[in-house]
Amino acid sequence: MTEQPAGYREIFAVREYRHLFTANLLSLIGDQLTAVALAFLVYHRSGSPLLAALTFAGSYLTWVAGGPLLAVVADRLPRRTVLIGCDVIRAALVLLMLTPGLPMTLLVVIAFVANLCRPPFQSARASLLPDILDGDRYPVANGLDNIVAEITQVAGFALGGLLVSAGSAQLVLAADAATFLISAALIASGLRRCVAATSSPAEPSGSWWSETTAGVRVVFGDRTLRSYLLLFWLSCLVYAVEGIVAPLAGEYGGGARTGGLLLAMMPAGVAVGGVLLTRFCGPALRRRLMLPLAVLSCAILLPVAAHPPLPVLLALLFVSGLAGAFSIPLNAMFGRAVPAAYRARAFGVAMSGLCAVQGLAMLTAGALAETVPPSAVVSAAALTATLAVLAVMTRWPTRALIPQPTTA
Template sequence: MSEKPAGYREIFAVREYRHLFAANLLSLIGDQLTAVALSFLVFQRSGSALLAALAFAGANLTWVVGGPLLAVLADRLPRRRVLVGCDLIRAALVLLMLVPGLPVPLLVGIAFTANLCRPPFQSARSSLLPDILAGDRYPVANGLDNIVAEVTQVAGFALGGLLVTTGSAQLVLAADAATFLVSAALIGTGLRRCAAANQTAPEPSGSWWAETTAGVRVVFADRALRSYLLLFWLSCLVYGTEGVVAPLAEEYGGGARTGGLLLAMMPAGVAIGGVLLTRFCPPDTRRRLMLPLAVLTGAVLLPIAAHPPLPAVLVLLFISGVAGAFSIPLNALFGRAVPAAYRARAFGVAMSGLCAVQGLAMLGAGAAAERVRPTLVVGGAALLATLAVLTVVTTAVGVFAPARLPRPEPAAA
């Protein structure tokens, strides 16, 4: 008999998760508000589109630059201390940006430094979830976190633009600092004290670089972990679509509104797919659907190469997003398969690779769109993603066999 999926009431019954969820929600809202406010502030003061884009994209750049290196902190130090420390540092740096008359390059530099706290914060948080959520609660919580991240991204950008228009960028920055302070208070009062994770590692702690490379080795030396990561990363080649949204909208005779619709379809699909997978699919069904959905993520976009009508493109992008929710059960498999002492570093590697793949896919799509029509570029990215995912699935077939997939631990009493 198939196990029933866990409910949201069950995961929120865990006090530590309630505090982590609320703290993460506040941090995400603050990050989105600041990204909008800072980009407007930088552009108003400098008139430079490049500096404004750099201020806006700093959060993703920090994962590529410092993800695996900074994630070491979440294994070397107690994770509760890392979470609280990162929030307090970010609050202080955001408040520093409120000082009148700061040069624009210094503003961008402070924002980039504040964003460097994201890799250790998110790695520490991701590493804690398998320890505090037993059974099917962990993948369901992953699904909920994914939904919240997608919704917060859309709502945060819209709210940030409204607040900057009606108020001021400085007011938004002050609100962001407040979210980090409240987040630190929630984590400090809601999580138990714990020892550093690497105290349980089978090898003594060495230099910072040695600990970083140890995390990379743990991931890539294990066939299952390596396959999980490659499946996730390569399926994200479809996000090259975001790099050609403007010319794609122009191809259909639209402007910014059409581009906004095109951008919104995949995140909306991921949010809906996350609900369907985690709330309405039993764990066994979820694991069986994982690989077909991974293939469908890219395959469903192939018809866009033939320049179908715009409504059809929007539907196909939405379906691709729904299929992309396969990453939720995959993330749960990855999190439980990594040894606890290396979990934060493993998540740092995963996020750094994801940001790099998405960034390169967008750059490649943009370069290709200089020569061929954007719909053909989207179809080409979809074909590349589909072939790459099929290669991972066929070469690591034993890893993804139902008998080999780890089953969730029994739910805690």
């Protein structure tokens, strides 16, 4: 592998990636618009903050509830078919939500079912990238995808709110359905069937449950893959700060505006770090920096317990996100190390575990913040994450530092 990082021009020279990138961007925008529009719509009709929150959280809950199980679809069927099918189903369900007089409970259920298409879609897409991007193009594309996801998350929420305010939630849902249909058309026209088809499975097809657990066994039965996941999951314990952003802002005498700044710092850091790692660091340097950055992403928040001034707190959160960009080359190494026949299920396991870890960290932080200053809770989460990451590093396999070849 060349030690010079690939450029964005090189990855966009691959026709399949251009179509996948644009389709994914549209799907991400659609997901964010749906979340915002439905939260407003459900709250407006029901007046229930809890029901609105559950509707908003549905996209995250689906990964925990069905990530590994639904990712089997992306290994059983041609991945091109899975991508198109998920987009078409989501478009149809979003259009169904526009039915006048739809009961509120049914609206929430339809939204949850639509969100169930996310795990197979994202797993299928993640599984395709190592096959269509060779050499350093794959980790650079991973970095770009992460940057776009972070920016889309912030911009999508803001755009959704503006569109709902300017028009109506129904108008936003109609636009959302259009994004999924355009995404499906891009995938249908841009991906060759031979590229998108899954390799023959390494084992005979069994029951759905046995295929799901096979993906779990492949990941946790391999020391390298297990180390990748544990490093990623445990470092994300610092995202507990998102669960207590409101009381943390209150501790600093601020409100929603301060909370928004606190929430934006880590994603902004990840976006900048992704550019620095993938565009200005060669593959060997990325691998050398990965473990130190993992520790830094957690340990940098230890001083928060001293209640630093708000600008310092914002800077610490930004640096945490900046170092947290280590997950971008780690994700590429994970994708290349998993056998192609299990790749979608492996990504399903990774995302489900991530959502579960982050959710548990946020709930724990919220419970602690009932009796402990939020700044101290942030520092406690940082200490826990730092110790956990250091523990993973003590058993870090040597071959984990070497990029794994794609298994066809």
